[in-house]
Amino acid sequence: MKIFPQGFWWGSATSAAQSEGSSLKGGKSASIWDHWHAIQPERFHNGVGCADASTFYENWRDDIALMKELGHNSFRTSIAWSRLIPSGDGEINQEAVDFYSNVIDELIEQGIEPFINLYHFDMPLCMQEKGGWESREVVDAYANYAKTCFVLFGDRVVKWFTHNEPIVPVEGGYLYDFHYPNIVDFKRAATVAHNTLVAHSKAVIAYRSLGLKGEIGIILNLTPSYPRSQNQADLLAAERADLLFNRSFLDPVTKGEYPSELVTLLSEYGQLPGCHDGDLEIIKAGVVDLLGVNFYFPRRVQAPRYAPHPDALFMPEWFFEPYEMPGRKMNPHRGWEIYEEAMYDIAINLKDNYNNIPWFVSENGMGVEGEEKFRAESFQIQDDYRIEFVKEHLSWLHKAIDEGANCKGYHLWTFIDCWSWCNAYKNRYGWIELDLETQARRMKKSGQWFAQVSNDNGFE
Template sequence: METVINHHIKESDYRPTTTSPLSRGDFGSDFKWGVATAAYQIEGAVYEDGRSDCVWDVFARKKGKIRNGDHARHACDFYNKYEQDLELVKELGFEQFRFSLSWSRILPDGHGRVNQAGVDYYNRLIDKCIALDIEPWITLYHWDLPQILERAGGWKNRRIVEWFAEYAAVCANAFGDRVQHWIVLNEPMAVAGLGYTTGEHAPGNKGIHNFLPVVHHLALSQAEGGRVLRQLLPNARIGNAISCSQVIPNSQSAADIRAARRADALMNRLFIEPALGLGYPKDAFPFLSNIKRFMREGDREKLKFDFDFWGLQNYFSVVVQHSYLAPVMWLKEVPATLRNVPTTGLGWEISPSGMYEILKQFQQYKGVRELVITENGAAFKDKLKDGNVEDHGRQAYYHDYLDAVLKAKNDGVNITGYFAWTLLDNFEWAHGYSARFGLVYVDFKTQERTVKESGKWFAGFLKNQKWEPVSN
């Protein structure tokens, strides 16, 4: 399809494109409503209770890697403030809380010795969730690899599959008696692409030569982690969370259509299809045929795992065109900021229709049992004024994306839950503290929390009030 050019809309002026009121009841009584977080982005306390360095600690100490020289040594201090923050989760009306475990806090050496203080912390966190009648959802890995394992090659080293399996077993044994929902990996494509190919994320490795071995070891680990959890926790519900975006060719030229297929193979198909027994998507991206150099006998079977659900993390659509200046990929993205479409504060296209289309796309896989939106949200340039944050753009964003989710559900997509990203403004990776995604505003100097207007709207929505977002 051709790119649709709209009048440019500043993120601060974004208003809903649909005026239909929404309420929680529209999604059914069994639909799960949660909020998602990640350990490194909120915990802080990086030197407390025996935690060792992870790759992001080291990356943040390097000059010029994080905007404004920010670091996560304190972040939101969730490590010490988790009780009051979980009270906020309860106040907002969410009944599920997704959080990740810090591998460095539990296994400071990457494998072997268990740090009991780290295990005790997560036990307290889980117990507090249960006391508040909030269901804990654990993510095993959200990008914070122990630095000691990176020195041994990290995700480039095939031994990481064994190390990850050991870590998964420790976590299952420690927390599995109270946690039913588990997510193995968070957005493995981001790890392979940004962490080991472009170097924009930790550990900062660059080079296309890293991409294929890292992809293969991540794909093996997502399946092996699933098998470990299934063996130790036979009644658990096990999923995997992948980033995904509707990919649109910039024109109907054959070259642009092929470019879109390559981008779709990387962004949407690369990690789900091996798990489903379909192999890597070499049909659309022949470069992936080279992954055979890193495969061993039996790997095709080892890549398979029957996940109970797939977590989809959708924020924007992507428009691509063919480019002779990008070897291997032979494509480039056409930035949303150049296409006169509504964008968030990070320049990401606001595309509710893309959410609908990507849900329909993943529903077509025969091996997918259930879909959950495990992340969706927007960064805007929030300002605290007179004790309030009037983030009408974020309210409109959530309204439009939830409307798209509901449309997909009503059209037969087996989607069973939605997790907003995120509870608190936090350390947003290479953006540091300049990108605010939270429903709750955080003053990082005082650690004071202020529920934004979007958080108040969400609270009303979850109380089954009809949600009619601000439109003027």
């Protein structure tokens, strides 16, 4: 048996936008996802928007019962800013307060600790119209929203997270055109990243000012960058990819400052964001108690084969380009590489280079398109591939813990098949299958396996 430390967190993760549904009901205002779907439904798989997410807003009590059946002792979700404060920075929506209070109370009643995240890509449209994360007014509104959440729910919630994968709105919304507002401009992207860190730190400062008995952290998607070879050019490409996509957030939230190499690099190319007086002191005060780490696949890079065109937009790919390693293991149903050993590499990096900060796997999972083809005569999805995927990642995690890594838990993405940004329900990730026509919930084979793992605090 591979036994995990006593009190290990077993559970799963989701977000408000991807699970609640009822995205314009219950007093909630539009988020950028409601707006984008309204103006460009063709950008969403089968035209399905977040209004049709997996109905947690209506079925939360039954879903929490299923979490208990799955052996969860913890569960991460988020609060929708546009549901709690529909104007972004004004009156609180009491219906939302009641909803989130009921969810938190029920989780605790069922022995499931709530891990609550404040921002998961779902900017209120009214805040985006003021500039989104480019606006310092929005940064201050977010800090007020965060403090409101702490006051309302901090008597019961003791695990808080300011942002989920803050690099993703930077990449998607301001570099690569896969999130609204579909801007392609590196310097504006850098401003969004910097202001997000200031917002994070202001939330951390607000939390600590209240004297609550809990921990506050952030969720980062740490994707190890592996070079094609040990050639110095390939090594430099991997270092710079790591600098831009991992350390740009990891260093400030754990060490209180930007990596000097990042500042030097962006300064050399005239891409540093505008910094207000006092910003660096605010960021220094935002060092977290606890880190969540999302991991799905590795990043493999090589040195660029061609110099950028002098008129080309400045982009991260000036410094590296993707590399497809021959013989790599693939998820044939999703198109992503599977490299379980990266879980060990992440853990040892945090142990050796980040003061062995307390952390947990906040997302890991295997998406499968067309998963209904694995349905047995019993109507249950026979997802042995997901069991193997999780078991192999946990095995490498177990090895790292044995070597002293300070990992506290493992959360799968996700509890139930959920709506996923532009992909809607194309790829299924859950322990629980969601029938889109009837909203019926059915446990997959992997869910039964995970319940046993949680009960045993380990596996053979």
